[in-house]
Amino acid sequence: MSDLTIYGTTISPFTRTVRMCLEEKDETYRIYEYMPGSDEQKQEHPFGKVPAIRDADLHLYETLAICVYIDEEYATDPQLQPRDAVEKADMFQRISLYLDEGYPNLFAGLIFPRLVAPMQGKRADESDVQAHLPKIEKYLAVADKELRGQRWMVGEEMSLADLFLAPAIYYVKMTPEGQKLLSGLENLSAWYTNMTTVESFRDTAPKLPGK
Ligand SMILES: N[C@@H](CCC(=O)N[C@@H](CS)C(=O)NCC(=O)O)C(=O)O
Structure with a gap:
């Protein structure tokens, strides 16, 4: 079970991609509705972009990195990356x-x-x-x-x-x-x-x- 927090507004397509990954894995998460460029988001992403995540001690930004992490760390089906x-x-x-x-x-x-x-x-x-x-x-x-x-x-x-x-x-x-x-x-x-x-x-x- 994850203890994952997403930082990023739900209207962002990239935030939605991360949320979809977590929902596919049936993992719970909390979300802080931070807007791009906000002072809060600049603490989470060096350019203030959304989304970023924290999972225990891990801090990650950039959607692709986050999604690969979720798929591999929470390895339950469905697998979101082909094996081939x-x-x-x-x-x-x-x-x-x-x-x-x-x-x-x-x-x-x-x-x-x-x-x-x-x-x-x-x-x-x-x-x-x-x-x-x-x-x-x-x-x-x-x-x-x-x-x-x-x-x-x-x-x-x-x-x-x-x-x-x-x-x-x-x-x-x-x-x-x-x-x-x-x-x-x-x-x-x-x-x-x-x-x-x-x-x-x-x-x-x-x-x-x-x-
Ligand atoms: N390369 C970033 C792009 C994320 C991105 O562009 N997010 C938009 C919102 S959908 C954003 O934060 N835009 C503000 C900006 O580009 O300064 C990623 O893959 O996570």
Whole structure:
């Protein structure tokens, strides 16, 4: 049984990924709702990003490091990393691409201007949307192609790759541009529909003000 604490707001897709890992393992945890960049979070992550965790004497930040730790320290099923070397490499390839090309563009081009800015009473900067849309289209098209109609991103089981991407697509689907793009991407849409049936995904749905 874990004595784990998450530091990070539940509206963050990365915090949701960590929560999903713990819920998949049926581990209990507490969460401190710290916002990115807050003084509190700067004690937990050198750049004030969310999430970070503490588990007894261990202090960790960066979502991938945290998820690998949870999967290996709490080794009960389901295993969230494939055993097969090629499948494991494939999983890390997809996560790495998400971290480099996926999340930064989805956030800057859709999630921030269409969802966060209005919540903060700001107007969307349309030039941000237009500047990032080509990279978003390319990233989503690659994710769609690589799914090849499979239920999970890698192999026959759900893995960390699914747990990283799904929380971002949750927000992308709330934007008109995202909805339009996804409607033309059959594999990605079917994969996401399947993810919406996963209990740990449903149970961690963030409550957005006004949504
Ligand atoms: N590389 C970090 C990224 C986490 C991240 O970008 N979190 C966002 C919230 S979803 C954040 O803290 N943003 C604030 C910032 O980038 O300064 C990880 O994998 O944990």
